[in-house]
Amino acid sequence: MAQQPGEDTQLLKQHKATLIDILSFEPDHVRQHAHSLLLLSDIAYNAVGDQKTRREQVTHLLDNVMEAGDEKAKGLLELLKKDVMQTTYPRLAFLKELPQTSTASSRNNEEAPRAKEIVPRKRKADSNIVTEKQLMEVAKRIGTEWRKIGISLDITEVKLQQIEGNNPLDLVDKVYQMLYFWRKKQKKNATAAYLYSKLTELDEDLVPDDIDFLLEED
Structure with missing residues (x-):
């Protein structure tokens, strides 16, 4: 008997058409982030990039995540709620208004307080202005194409x-x-998360894992 998809998978499926419409604006951005979080395997990552159109790329990405199980679906939903994604795709704001799935609500009472602590920390980390120390660490990881990156950063x-x-x-x-x-x-917009987003888009030689410290809370 086939296993019933979990609530996070069903939620992705329910909003699939809307997500395709939103993410097709820049599919490689979500593909890069999903891959860096291991929501996409190397094979799936390449397969998504091989699709001919942007809509086909997003469709393939969503189908792959849903087929991988509810844990991956939950991970993608959490990714799409982050500021680093919502800055690029403002229309994703509706995801933050959706009710919590039973994946979270089914945890026992001892785990519930921890879950409440995690969400504010992530939001705080996404809003932190990038520090001089972080800038120096990033600088060590950027190569001779730095001028091209600078131009892309306006x-x-x-x-x-x-x-x-x-x-x-x-x-x-x-x-x-x-x-x-x-x-x-950039002033108040110069968050560590936003810099991570921009650099992973602009520098093909920069491995996202090399600068994932920008997404960590101080």
């Missing part, structure tokens, strides 16, 4: 030339000064 060519002139020999210092300028320019 830093002018004139400013990048100035940064390079001030730090002609040290690549890490160049990248750090670029990121520091970005933080100053």
